[in-house]
Amino acid sequence: MKKLLVSMLSLLLLTVLIPQFTFAAQADIKLYFNGKQLNPEVAPRKIGDYSMVPVRIISENMGAKVSWDQAKQMVTIEKADIYMQLVINKKEAVLNSKAITLEAAPVLLAGNTLIPVRFVAERLGLLVDWDDATQSVYVKTPDPSNGGTTPTPSPTPTPTPKPGVPQITSMESVGDQIIIKASGPIKSKLMYLSNPERLVIDLPGTTFGSGIMVPGAGQMGGVWTANPSISAIRYAVNDPATSTIRVVVDLKVKSGYSLIEDGSKGQVVVQLKNAKYKVVLDAGHGDQDPGAISISGKQEKDFNLTMVLKVKKILDQNPNIQVYLTRSDDTFVTLDGRCEFANNLGANVFVSIHGNKWVPSTSGSETYYWRPESLSLANIMHKNLVAAAGLPDRQVRQNDFRVVKYTNMPAVLLEVGYLSSPNDEPQMFNAAFQDRVAGGIANGIKQYLNLN
Structure with a gap:
């Protein structure tokens, strides 16, 4: 089979050296995660108007998987349904396969990659605050609800539904079933992902109804569950362009599943089960x-x-x-x-x-x-x-x-x-x-x- 060759652009040596000089005079800042001060090998610092932190902090404290591509000078951050690719000294990045522009470009400093903490943390469902008096960044998980397994979204007014667009009216975990109800027929797409184990349910062409707590910007809503094999059930608008709501079921163990109802009758029912x-x-x-x-x-x-x-x-x-x-x-x-x-x-x-x-x-x-x-x-x-x-x-x-x-x-x-x-x-x-x-x-x- 003939394949097109993909060329790779190499970074100039200057792009690697610039951060070593530019940031030497910048004052270090303090970083706190859920109230605990973190002390990474390379201290976080303020670069211009933006707080930059070592990417290792993301991996160790925010539950994300981080990988580094030396040839491309690129860091990849993955967590549940979030996927980011950031390149050293470039504001252009990728978020869930879509091109975006960062508030500040990642940099290399003493062999460590520093990234804009607010952009990354908020997309991982975390809250970020800045205290100018103490020159400190505070990163924290949202307040837990219903046993502490799921983030609580900031209350947001329910959007005015578009004419003819089905509304998601309820989501619940009942036994080994995930049940999603809508005001009319909807489509559903299921995907199982590993590392970590999770089931993703996409609901394109839908919006939130009055019975759903709508997550705030950069946050996710949560569904209470008593199922011992589920660590959390989260939801958010995944793709505004197609009005797709994504539900992620975080699993503690490998699980099989079957689609009992596909949404054609206004209800999606997914059955979890032990399976190979x-x-x-x-x-x-x-x-x-x-x-x-x-x-x-x-x-x-x-x-x-x-x-x-x-x-x-x-x-x-x-x-x-x-x-x-x-x-x-x-x-x-x-x-x-x-x-x-x-x-x-x-x-x-x-x-x-x-x-x-x-x-x-x-x-x-x-x-x-x-x-x-x-x-x-x-x-x-x-x-x-x-x-x-x-x-x-x-x-x-x-x-x-x-x-x-x-x-x-x-x-x-x-x-x-x-x-x-x-x-x-x-x-x-x-x-x-x-x-x-x-x-x-x-x-x-x-x-x-x-x-x-």
Whole structure:
């Protein structure tokens, strides 16, 4: 398969050096989280009108996952349904796959990344105050309600409903069910995410009714729950453009789920249940679609199927995983059919396996993803793929291939190697190589699901 090459812009050395001089004269400020003063390795400081704090504080005290890409000089912050990418010395950032402009650009200082605390903290559902007299920043979680599991939103007047737009009138947790009621028929989209475990319910084309406490700006509403496997149920407007309300069910343990009522009758009912992780393995191409033809005349579809069957054999040994195949023999399944298969299953992970083709000099392994929630899976899978294959590392890349764009769960497409490469092709049809790579792919899936 031919792929477009993605070029990466490297930062000039000056952009790294500037922060070391610019901020040396800035006075340190104090940082408090829920009343406790924090003392990070590099002190927070005021840069211009904005309070900047080390990104490590976000990870250690605010319950977010933070990762650093040295090559791109980029920090990624993930928590529940929040996903942010911030680049050193750039105000342009990404929030849930949308371009935004920061109040202040992140900077490097003594090897630490400093980020604007108000912007990040408020998007994680926290409150931020500044005390000018003591030069202190106070970050705190909103007051707990109903047992302390869920933030309490600031009261906000219920918006005037738009004509014809269904209103969400109630949300409740009853036993093992999440029940959402509306004033009329609504659509629902479910997605299960791991690391941490959570169920996401999107309700596009809806608004809040009078029976719902509307969260304030930068905050989330909460639903009381007595279910011991649920740590919190949160909701907010996720996408104003499509008027989508997002409900996030934070889980303490891995859980299965089933959609009992889809909203077509004005009610969404989701049943939580104990279940295995559902992993869909997709062997690219098939039947009349051979895929790429290798330099020795072999067909990509055969390589893909062989790899999928080997990965399945390994994963079948884990009692916590149930493997499903989009095809188990030389048959043809449409791209939309593959997506529909995985979506209907409510799968937790989707992995599509392929062989690549370009010019003979191109060699190596690539991993593709599209949606932000798939990036964590892509990074883990790629690391394991490259280590097992031993081919050149051609990086994790973003591309809107249909099977990773229209699947609801975290999804990746693995290009194991290049069938057009005299270096890669002989290895790709070698049984020992295939067994090694199949083990790497299986390990990546288990690592993502915390089953290693």
